[in-house]
Amino acid sequence: MRVTIKDIAKEAGVSITTVSRVINNKTEGVGEETRERILKIIDEKGYTPNYIARGLVLKKTQVVGVIIPDIMNPFFPEIIRGVEDTAAKHGYNIILCNTDSKWDKEKEYIKLLIDKYVDGIIYTGSMQSDRENIEELMDSSIPFVFLDRFVHVDGASYVCDDGVAGMYEMVSYLIEEGHRNIAYISGARESSTARDRLEGYKKALIDHGIPFNPELVVHGDYKMSSGKLGMGELLKLPYQFTAVACANDLMAVGALDTLHEKGIEVPKEISITGYDDIYLAGMTYPKLTTMAQAKYSLGVQAMKLLVELMDGKSTGAEEIVLRPRLVVRDSVERRRI
Amino acid sequence: MRVTIKDIAKEAGVSITTVSRVINNKTEGVGEETRERILKIIDEKGYTPNYIARGLVLKKTQVVGVIIPDIMNPFFPEIIRGVEDTAAKHGYNIILCNTDSKWDKEKEYIKLLIDKYVDGIIYTGSMQSDRENIEELMDSSIPFVFLDRFVHVDGASYVCDDGVAGMYEMVSYLIEEGHRNIAYISGARESSTARDRLEGYKKALIDHGIPFNPELVVHGDYKMSSGKLGMGELLKLPYQFTAVACANDLMAVGALDTLHEKGIEVPKEISITGYDDIYLAGMTYPKLTTMAQAKYSLGVQAMKLLVELMDGKSTGAEEIVLRPRLVVRDSVERRRI
DNA sequence: CTGTTAGCGCCTTCAG
């Protein structure tokens, strides 16, 4: 059987109240000698308080829920690591929930987490995470922060990547390297991040005096296979292009694959760029030039924000937007104009 | 405020015991009408039981702890997904803990998890996870299973990959493809999986009448950089070889990188093989021929075993060893003998 | 079929 506060109290010949006081460092209310005696016994018996019992009265479990689409998506492990490290630093554990971006799974997990009395929730929802889920969260009065999703909900905090600025920088780089005809493989239309990046692409073009040709953009779904297909489509177009910007690395890898198959040399004939800088971007051939999202940092910031909310130090409605960083590797070749 | 069992009882004009009975589907002990009336009120008020309170009396939290080295290691996400899916299916949530294989971090997490009353633990420890940690686990009387670690502890269950058989198959394949001089990039000497795979390599050689030459094996640490370095070392050797078997995919990618740099063609001049089949294995150039560990399944099996233990349906000491599967892609070329 | 009573382990007034 586990040692409880009662055992310690009996052993020390005091009441559990007194023991409770020393456990919780209530500076006043306990004599120095008593305190030390109790501390010694606690140490000897290896007593540590039971979080469940404590949680019941304090309504605090030191656990937060983290809801994401899928940990197998290479974009998430680093984020989760950032969250976990930060959580641990502040005395929290994380419960991981994979939803595959399914609305009903999200709903179920949110309920469960609330019932399990988590102290807070980090939520990377599906694109159309229905109002219902969000309202459930708001109603629960449990602090939460959106991660990697730009969501306008009154009083809700979020942290995400600046996709517009990021893709703008990427495409501008391509232009500076002498490219004029730049195709684009986008993410799904419903995805807010995909929309942002597409916007960055257009903007960069226009700002540099290059007309935007909608036919040069094809839509994928952020998966490798769609990049592969997308590249195939582009190749059939009656347009010339010297570079293809992809909305994420996975699709860029797919594009690379198609190019390898067709015997088209990268970057000699066509330059390719990615976005995210998942670790595999440095392992392809050629290595991918891409925009590095501050993934770990994204997780850290989200958790920090959540801690503030849980501590009541922030009242919500904070917005943190992280700028990605250009990583130049080998998939882009300079063109003479 | 959250609705509690008390609210429901009052509303229904019954005692909380009765409500508790219907919540827990105690078939007997409640009249049909009463039951329905209560059910209706529960539904209306949206009541769901508080797991913390329940946990306190039942000593059951429906949460399990999962301790791994690092979720950023591409080997783990799929495993974790298998664990989580299976856990969810059985009504459990998982608390994720990253230890970086640090002995003290593991220790801390184990303590914490015990204090938080998790119902079970899945443990992928460091190679030399000291006896102390394991004893702490055993003493706690919390069910646990080792994952991806072959550990001989009386009464402990584990599930892992058959590294000996796996690498044996890989190297045999190479031999069948006509290779006779096969170098090897191994994992760290302390790692049990690395030892197993190395053994499989030797055994395959010997069984096919090829002498084992220790100078043809270099030791890495499972990371890409060490594969890159290892390949460099091998190239300096005064020996000929037509193939290099790597103890995992990451190192194989590193080896590939060195070969690209030196302008040595793969698989034309040198064939390369990996192990694990992390998702990036299908994205390199050329695509890696490798042994696919049943990662998702590893997670599923571990969790299933844990559930059995928690349900008291198994008394421990189960051992599950999963066979990996050969995945032939493009990094090996047939040789004429 | 239903209610009463007693905790689970801990924290927190309120007395002494």
Add this chain to the structure above:
DNA sequence: CTGAAGGCGCTAACAG
């Protein structure tokens, strides 16, 4: 400086 008593929300004998 310390202890007694009550309660967090729920389950589990034990009585009616």
